[in-house]
Amino acid sequence: MAQSLDGILEGIDGHDVQVTFSQRNGIGLNTVTHMLGRILFHSGYFASTHAIFPSNIKDENESYLNWFDIRGNKAGFKGTKEKSQIVVAMYKSPLDYLIEKVQDGGIFIYDSNLIQELSEPHLEKLRVKNATIYALNLKELANIYSTTGKGETKQHNFARHSILLGFVLGTLGINETYENTITKALQENFEKEGKSTASAKKLVDQNLEWIKKGWEIYTEQETKLGWQISVEKSLEEDYLFTTGNDMLAAGAIKGGARVYLGYPITPATSVGDAMYSMFVKLFGKNSGDYLFHQAGAELEAGQMAVGAARGGARVLTASALPGVNNQWESIAMAAMAQTPGVLWTNVQRAGPSTGLPTRTSDEDLMTMIYGGGEFPRIILSPGDINSLATIPVKGFNLSDNSHLQVMLLSNLWSGMNYFTVPKISKTEFNPIDRGDFKVPDEIAQQKTPIQFARYLIDLIAEIRAPGSPGATMQRSALAKMVQEIFQVGGAGTYTEAPESLALLKEQLSKRIELVADSLPKPVLYDANGTRGIYDSNANLKGDYGLIVWSSSVEPAREAQAILRHKYGINVEILHLQTVHPIVESHSEMIRQFVDHYQDGNKKVFVVEQNFEGQLRKILMSESVLAKQGSIVPNVGLVHKYDGLQMTADYIIRNMGVSS
Amino acid sequence: MSQAYNNGDLVKFNGAKFIYHDSFYGLNSLHGLPNIPFEEFVEKTFQLGGLTVNYKGFADAKNFVYPYLFENSANLANMCHSCGHIGIAEGLGKAIQELQLPPWQIALSSGIGCGGKLSSQYKAVLPENYAASIPNEGAVAAILKDAGVSLTTVTYLEQLLNLNRYHVIHGHATSHAFGLAMTQPGLVNIVAGGDGDLGAIGLPYLKRLIQNNVNTLVIPMVNEVYGLTKGQPSPSTAKGLKGRAMPDAMDIMPIDFVLETLAIPESTYVARVIANNRKAMKEHFISGIMHNGTAIVDVLSPCVTWNTEHDGKYYELYAVDVNNFNWDDVQTQLKELGEEIERFQTAKSIQEGKVQDSKRLKLEVETRKYNLFHDLLQEERIEQYDPTNKDLAFKVERRLVEAGFCAIGLIYYNKDSVSYQDRKGLLPASPIGNLTTEQLTLSLDNLLSLEDIM
DSSP: OOOOOOTTOSSSSSOOOEEEEEEEEESHHHHHHHHHHHHHTTTTTTTEEEEEEEEESTTTTEEESOOEEEEESOOOOOOOOOEEEEEOOOTTTHHHHHHHHEEEEEEEEEEEETTTOOOHHHHHHHTTTEEEEEEHHHHHHHHOOOOSSSSSOOHHHHHHHHHHHHHHHHTTTTGGGHHHHHHHHHHHHHHHTTTTTTHHOOOOHHHHHHHHHHHHHHOOOOOOOOOOOOOOOOOOOTEEEEEEHHHHHHHHHHEEEEEEEEETTTHHHHHHHHHHHHHHHHHHHTSSSOEEESSEEEEEHHHHHHHHHTTTOEEEEHHHHHHHHHHHHHHHHHHTTTOOEEEEEEEEOBBBBSSSSTTTOOOOOOHHHTSSSSOEEEEEEESGGGGGHHHHHHHHHHHHHHHOOEEEOOOOOHHEEEEEEEOOOOOOOOOOOTTTTOOOHHHHHHOOEEEEEOSSSOOOOOOOTTSSOOOOEEOOOOOOOGGGGGEEETOOOOOOOHHHHHHHHHHHHGGGTTTTTGSOOOOOOOTTEEEEEEEEEEOOOSSSEEEEEEGGGHHHHHHHHHHHHHHHHOOEEEOOSHHHHHHHHHHHHOOOOOOOOTTTTOOEEESSSSSSOHHHHHSSSSTSSTTTOOOOOOOOOEEEOSSOOOOOHHHHHHTTTTO | OOOOOTTTTEEEETTEEEEEOGGGOOGGGGGGGOOGGGGOOOOEEETTTTTEEEEOSSSSSOOOOOSSOOOOOOTTTTTTTHHHHHHHHOOOOOHHHHHOOGGGEEEEEOOOGGGGGGSOOOOOOOHHHHTTTTTTTHHHHHHHHHEEEEOOOOHHHHHTTSSSSEEEOOOOHHHHHHHHHSSSTTTEEEEEEEEETTTTHOOOHHHHHHHOOOOOEEEEEEEEEEEETSSSOOOOOOOTTTTTOOOSSSOOOOOOOHHHHHHHTTEEEEEEEEETOHHHHHHHHHHHSSSSSEEEEEEOOOTTTOOOOOOHHHHHHHHEGGGOOHHHHHHHHHHHHHHHHHHHHHHHOOOHHHHHHOOOOOOHHHHHHHHHHHHHHHHHTOOOOOOOOOHHHHHHHHHHTTTEEEEEEEEETTTTOOHHHHHHTOOOSSSSSOOOHHHHHHHHHHHHHHHOOO
């Protein structure tokens, strides 16, 4: 009996499917999830993955939580939903979570070899959900269909997973009619993993055989729901299926970065991996046009980064809080010596300290603002995945034009998962702007003298790398200047005069004025979901307002769409991409936005992924919303702090929306 | 004879590699002094422990045109009078001067502590005859005035022509120099730090620098104390030493930079000098700069405030000059010293007793150290120390240190050293740090190429 999908597939226009695969970690689950993601991408869906994985290499004891959600939707939302139409369980440990994830009317598939039988409470839950259950003896199937002999091997795992994939594709109606789409997706998948075209083809053929077995097995099942999701034109012309960290790496290289210094740490490691591959792709190995170096520690990487930047290059260094905590001395030193050129990236994770290394959060905002000491700095948070590739150049430009340290905040969820994003060759072009930096040829032609003074705000000291005349002494804070420095054309020598220190603090803090207009402005998603730079003339008309930063913008956008389409409720979203400092012009916009929601039944929330409600606290301070003499506005908080990315449903539930 | 260079030539000159910009040397463009008379440079050479060090320089020091008469004796960093570190500053200054390196090709990174003050020691001082009549001074002065620069021409030039100096965080002058080497690979890259900065917090990063054999000169300035924080023990503090501010005498053997270097399979150069020997320092620093890799030149540098017991004389007494050892000569010396002591034993003066004590100590210590060293050579069945033998170097230094001594001189070198810059294909002709905005901007083809692998 064919069943309409519309009743099952929720979402804005009926084209929204999510599959969850779960297997103990370390035996190849990644591969099949990426395959499915790519198949959806090439079937015309905005595909994303969401990995829940442990801090472990191989789960021999089957005790850790490990699953992937793979979602495809036509509306363009990034990120996943709480419930999946299809859930596949291959080991016992996460069963409670997995059964909870099954959507009403959905499908639950399990490996009957590994999970001999479901418990009565589990079965009851599935009955209540009206779920269709399939028990497959995957070990037997894998043994039959694997090309190697008996005994558990890698091949068996691959076979098992791909047969399952075939089965799942069968439930969705993606069968032999769409073999070309599947072949194309798989070929691309293996080539992106680094295989040659020929080796990839071999793997494609093998996997296709297993997928076909999966189709066969599905066809033999008594109960079939008759689902058919639409398979349309691939999104490949204008989009990529890639990770946030890849986007960040590409964005950095687009922004002029030719040096990467870092140290392996989840979730920043793949930023370095991506940069290395990209450097090699662009320039070849050991070409002298770039430098990738794995330092002995983040501590070392930080200081190397400052040295490399002083040598004239734009440098990317990416870490997570445990690494950033080690880098504070270097950041502070560069701040006080006013050395531009390093983009300090914190790919946030659940912490602090070691924390849960494989879970996400946005909990380091205040640390980045106040860490390392009292000095001004700029902190950018792209937030949406697309902006990961366009913001880095702005960060570097701000650094070169203000001589302040610039930090970029991302997180594990955006960095390590796959999303469907616009091609980098088709997004906005932002030119590299190096401010006053001069290369030797330019210096050779220079006819004006160098200004050695470094602490005037209306006169940026010229930056030049060693190798050209005009050496300067670069030293960190310790009152390094003399009265003369504050006169135009003064020379710098060491002093400990108290008035110099006071003047230093004042002058440094004014540096932001040089670039205040270039700081990425708040973005507004209006009541229709249209994205634009916030304009003080904006005609706000929302019933609910959401102020977001970092990756909460993605589920917020989906929440906005669901509330509009399903409940006729208007939501407006203010997305801050510059999270520090919140300069007066941005503050004004935020005040105006918040003011609109002080009327009657309207409400406004800050939506963020940390326990303390850090952005909300900052906004509620007297520099933004609680200005002297003003009435303190009502601003709520929607927050999540369990290490998992928010979903749209979560936001809606916590907004207290009455439908 | 050296040839003159043309604009745009890649110059390899005395350890530095750079593109020649003739306007850097013409005063009209405000950058420097009249052209370097490269054609006047001759090949110069000296022997250091069996290594022949070659470089280019003026036949007669009086002809120095190039303006780095660094003013070390002015003690710009305000060190204690007679501090060993002042000697190091002078020695390094003389080495740079002898090499006549363009100052902007030199980077000096130093850490935290008294050792870290080395980067503050340098000030370019124009040669007297030049300062008296700067060509085009009127024009230069006018340009400075126009731009609102309130310095005199001389002061401006002194600022302009100093070497690059970086005072960085504790333990990381090595990492910082490593970073500089990545983006400006042709620099003469110098690292200086005390025994805490390089031997405690900084030791792992020093080792990473050595392991990568980054072309740098590293100067551990060893005085067995933490000077700037007032006298605490350091990892180099000798067993048994109780400096005036230490609560107790040191009860364990020190960390030794020479051993740390030799223990690294990739290390290619290590030497040690005592700071009171200016000539030796100058030669060792020149040799270190000319070495293509990480050159460690450990300097024993007495701290006159916190470690008066181990002064220059002490270090001389407890060190073995491995390059200049002749067993016959030594035996003769010891014999004569012994006889001298005996001769004076018959005198009655108490004051002579004092001289006798120091002479007796000298005899006792030298007998022990030279016998030990001689035994070590004998074990290897050699008469002379060979600084190209790493096993020998490690054994000798370890046994000397355990007995309370140390080696000085050129201890180990590998002339076939390949530097980090070479291995990575870094181009002094077009350093990463000199790429223009155009060169950094990705083309459409570049972007499509990246999309292939995303």
